[in-house]
Amino acid sequence: MSVRLEGPIIILEGVCRVEDAEPLLRWLQADPGRTVDLSGADHLHASVLQVLMALRPALKGSPRDPFIRDWVVSALADPRLIGMAPQRA
Amino acid sequence: MDDLLQHFIVEARELTQQATDDLLALERDPDQAASMDSAFRAVHTLKGSVGLFDFAPMGLALHAAEDLLGALKERRVRTDNIVIDTLLECIGQTERWVGAIERMGQLPPDAAEEGYRLARVLREQADDGSSATSQTDPQVDLSWAEELVQSIDPAVVKGSAKHLVAIRYTPRADCFFAGDDPVALLRAVPDLMAVHLFNRDPWPPATEIDPFACNLKIEAISGAGLDAVKAVFRFVPDQVAIHEIAQSSGRSAHVAAANHGEHRGGDAVGGPRMLRVDATRIDRMADLVGEMVVAKNALAHLAGQAKDGMDAKSLSQGLLASQAAIDRLVVEMHRAVMDVRMMPMRDLFRRFPRAVRDIAGQLGKSVDLSIEGEEVEADKAVVEGLFEPLLHVLRNAIDHGAEPEQARLNSGKPSRTRILLRAQREGERVVVDVQDDGRGIDATAVRRVARERALMPEDELARMSDADAVELIFAPGFSTASAVTDLSGRGVGMDAVRSAVEKLGGQASVHTLTGQGTTIRLSLPLTLVMARVMAVRIGGELYGIPLDGVVETAFIPAARVIPVRDAEAFVLRDRTLPLVRLADLLEIPRPLELSQQGLKVVIMAVGDDLVGIAVDGFAERMDVLMRPMSGILAGMPGVMGTTLLGDGSVLMILDIPELIG
Numbered sequence: 168m169s170v171r172l173e174g175p176i177i178i179l180e181g182v183c184r185v186e187d188a189e190p191l192l193r194w195l196q197a198d199p200g201r202t203v204d205l206s207g208a209d210h211l212h213a214s215v216l217q218v219l220m221a222l223r224p225a226l227k228g229s230p231r232d233p234f235i236r237d238w239v240v241s242a243l244a245d246p247r248l249i250g251m252a253p254q255r256a
Numbered sequence: 257m258d259d260l261l262q263h264f265i266v267e268a269r270e271l272t273q274q275a276t277d278d279l280l281a282l283e284r285d286p287d288q289a290a291s292m293d294s295a296f297r298a299v300h301t302l303k304g305s306v307g308l309f310d311f312a313p314m315g316l317a318l319h320a321a322e323d324l325l326g327a328l329k330e331r332r333v334r335t336d337n338i339v340i341d342t343l344l345e346c347i348g349q350t351e352r353w354v355g356a357i358e359r360m361g362q363l364p365p366d367a368a369e370e371g372y373r374l375a376r377v378l379r380e381q382a383d384d385g386s387s388a389t390s391q392t393d394p395q396v397d398l399s400w401a402e403e404l405v406q407s408i409d410p411a412v413v414k415g416s417a418k419h420l421v422a423i424r425y426t427p428r429a430d431c432f433f434a435g436d437d438p439v440a441l442l443r444a445v446p447d448l449m450a451v452h453l454f455n456r457d458p459w460p461p462a463t464e465i466d467p468f469a470c471n472l473k474i475e476a477i478s479g480a481g482l483d484a485v486k487a488v489f490r491f492v493p494d495q496v497a498i499h500e501i502a503q504s505s506g507r508s509a510h511v512a513a514a515n516h517g518e519h520r521g522g523d524a525v526g527g528p529r530m531l532r533v534d535a536t537r538i539d540r541m542a543d544l545v546g547e548m549v550v551a552k553n554a555l556a557h558l559a560g561q562a563k564d565g566m567d568a569k570s571l572s573q574g575l576l577a578s579q580a581a582i583d584r585l586v587v588e589m590h591r592a593v594m595d596v597r598m599m600p601m602r603d604l605f606r607r608f609p610r611a612v613r614d615i616a617g618q619l620g621k622s623v624d625l626s627i628e629g630e631e632v633e634a635d636k637a638v639v640e641g642l643f644e645p646l647l648h649v650l651r652n653a654i655d656h657g658a659e660p661e662q663a664r665l666n667s668g669k670p671s672r673t674r675i676l677l678r679a680q681r682e683g684e685r686v687v688v689d690v691q692d693d694g695r696g697i698d699a700t701a702v703r704r705v706a707r708e709r710a711l712m713p714e715d716e717l718a719r720m721s722d723a724d725a726v727e728l729i730f731a732p733g734f735s736t737a738s739a740v741t742d743l744s745g746r747g748v749g750m751d752a753v754r755s756a757v758e759k760l761g762g763q764a765s766v767h768t769l770t771g772q773g774t775t776i777r778l779s780l781p782l783t784l785v786m787a788r789v790m791a792v793r794i795g796g797e798l799y800g801i802p803l804d805g806v807v808e809t810a811f812i813p814a815a816r817v818i819p820v821r822d823a824e825a826f827v828l829r830d831r832t833l834p835l836v837r838l839a840d841l842l843e844i845p846r847p848l849e850l851s852q853q854g855l856k857v858v859i860m861a862v863g864d865d866l867v868g869i870a871v872d873g874f875a876e877r878m879d880v881l882m883r884p885m886s887g888i889l890a891g892m893p894g895v896m897g898t899t900l901l902g903d904g905s906v907l908m909i910l911d912i913p914e915l916i917g
Contacts, residue, residue, distance in 0.1 A: 185437070185468070191467075195462075196462055196463060210439070210440070212437050213427065213437050213438040213439045214467050216439055216472070217471055218467050220459075221455065221462070222462055222465070234443045239442075
């Protein structure tokens with residue numbers, strides 16, 4: 168498992184795979200205030216990425232993988248994504 | 257059935273209709289951007305709604321249709337008849353599925369297989385096109401790519417190759433299950449210069465997000481060559497658009513074109529939705545309700561005064577005034593409600609171009625259908641009840657009326673058969689014509705068939721005028737098809753058309769000219785619900801006769817009644833009309849003493865003939881809300897319906913033609 172919960176922080180580490188999306192989603196649904204720590208992430212599967220896009224949690228740490236850092240995380244910060252956030256049920 | 261599903265069914269019907277209209281428009285003119293956008297939007301919305309339910313095969317097929325339309329929109333695939341056919345097939349299947357869902361609440365068992373098949377066929381079309389079309393098609397809308405390029409640090413761009421490659425990757429929703437990781441693919445793209453991430457569809461509420469349904473759209477710019485980028489996406493060619501773009505060329509032109517497109521798209525969104533009632537009609541009703549409240553208050557005030565010992569004269573005056581006011585309001589309210597029930601023929605007519613195209617295709621005929629009078633309105637029940645009969649009439653026109661192209665050319669006609677579907681308002685009726693310029697109906701052939709099938713006695717047949725003989729196509733058991741085709745041979749002939757139309761209170765007639773074409777005319781009442789009846793007295797009872805069949809009333813002196821064998825007739829203005837006694841029809845004993853002086857007779861049109869109906873007395877004419885017979889009385893012959901009279905008694909409304917039988 169490359170996703171784990173430590174107190175108010177969800178840590179994504181190493182290569183995050185498709186199966187990591189589900190626990191990440193559950194934890195963020197349970198408490199949208201949780202922060203996601205990406206500093207140890209080497210890869211984010213698209214399913215994990217879209218959970219981050221949909222729920223827009225606070226992010227922490229700069230991933231050590233240059234592709235994820237330069238393209239994926241910076242694209243997540245794109246202001247145009249704001250406003251596409253889901254309506255809260 | 258739950259509300260959501262019902263709503264879905266209504267919406268799905270409208271969207272499939274919209275998509276069909278647009279696809280047919282595209283078939284005529286593939287360059288119509290508005291129809292393309294509209295079709296795409298309809299399919300996209302439909303796919304979205306399907307996702308709310310457990311109709312996966314339908315979603316799969318529609319998703320593939322959406323992708324194909326997207327490819328057409330971006331001109332990655334050429335819009336030709338094969339593509340349109342495939343899309344129409346998908347939409348047609350969707351319509352059938354919606355029908356099944358309405359009946360059974362779920363998709364039929366074979367839906368999974370059919371859904372996969374459709375999706376596969378649609379994806380094949382999308383793939384064929386994408387490999388066939390040029391990647392540098394100047395028509396492609398690349399505004400998104402321009403935007404991306406602009407976001408790149410100019411210093412980075414300068415150092416790289418002259419050409420950039422723009423990538424728009426929209427992974428399929430089920431791509432995770434196929435083992436795809438779009439982020440990994442993106443990582444494999446060499447020399448990335450810009451990346452934008454989007455959600456393809458709006459995110460659902462946070463609690464309903466499905467992490468395993470991919471909802472991403474990725475746009476990127478690469479400085480590597482076209483081939484290098486294509487190699488990365490070689491396994492997902494149907495999900496990606498790759499364009500080579502020249503740097504800073506024609507930027508403003510592209511952007512302008514894109515804005516234009518967006519704008520037009522915006523207009524098309526305001527299409528029809530579930531509520532089809534003109535808002536002014538609702539406002540009118542609200543006003544009337546307001547007035548009714550005032551009238552009610554006035555009555556309450558009057559009641560209070562009466563309690564306090566008002567004198568009888570003032571009270572009756574007040575009551576009369578109040579009654580008059582309420583009377584007027586009820587009439588207006590009724591009219592307003594009827595107005596809400598009125599719907600334009602458009603909703604009915606727009607279903608036919610597709611049907612005509614399919615039928616003509618199956619029969620190998622070429623047909624041009626034109627439609628007039630879409631704006632003519634009639635009661636909802638009338639408009640909706642006309643679909644089946646009109647479809648059958650159109651089918652007949654194509655099957656029997658339309659000649660083969662060569663035969664048409666030989667007789668100096670245009671090669672394509674013209675069929676006109678037209679609605680017109682004529683007084684209190686709406687007339688719908690289906691007019692073709694085909695071969696016409698051959699009265700001799702009709703006579704022969706009628707003779708073969710013994711539809712009527714030989715001598716009567718011989719005496720008939722040609723026009724009357726042609727009317728026999730409406731007789732039960734008649735069908736002119738020498739070879740029973742797949743379409744016409746469903747065991748329903750024109751007699752089914754006539755009976756369906758008569759059930760709606762209408763009539764069907766035919767007019768034909770050999771070699772020049774046939775017109776089938778369906779004439780219907782504008783409203784079903786409100787009927788004008790004439791009340792007549794038989795014995796001590798009142799009965800209603802629909803006024804639209806009544807020609808006149810007459811008083812016939814007993815001496816003018818001529819016995820004809822065991823029946824009776826009378827002469828009215830030099831015409832001899834059969835006389836039928838309503839008491840006999842209803843099997844009520846005749847009051848003998850009255851007939852000594854003369855008879856009160858209602859002259860009615862039954863089919864094309866006039867008939868005198870003898871009654872004991874005429875009562876008033878009235879507008880009534882007719883309720884059709886229901887339950888165990890539904891099958892009662894000779895009675896159209898009932899209505900409640902002011903004194904609380906029930907008036908039966910008679911179906912005289914049926915009683916005469």
